[in-house]
Amino acid sequence: MKKRHGEEVSIKDVLKSFVSENKLDKGLQQVQVVDAWNNLMGPAIVKYTNSVKLNRNKLYVELSSSVLREELGYGKQKIITLMNEELGEEIIKEIVLR
Numbered sequence: 001m002k003k004r005h006g007e008e009v010s011i012k013d014v015l016k017s018f019v020s021e022n023k024l025d026k027g028l029q030q031v032q033v034v035d036a037w038n039n040l041m042g043p044a045i046v047k048y049t050n051s052v053k054l055n056r057n058k059l060y061v062e063l064s065s066s067v068l069r070e071e072l073g074y075g076k077q078k079i080i081t082l083m084n085e086e087l088g089e090e091i092i093k094e095i096v097l098r
Contacts, residue, residue: 036086
């Protein structure tokens, strides 16, 4: 990034360019997805969540409760919609519950 004298640049723009130049998008998305899952699902579901991973627009969620996995399976599309709203962009297209 070049310094430009007399031009004000917001910190948001500087961080975006830094992230894209250093190809950190996927790593940041992974962290954001885990945070969004924890915020949306609440402590009761997070307690039974072993791992949350994002891979090629698929969200893989490993749960320790088969009953909870079955219940969440009925609302996959709603979870996708809520997660994408929380993330501010359409990152997740499919959820795989394990």
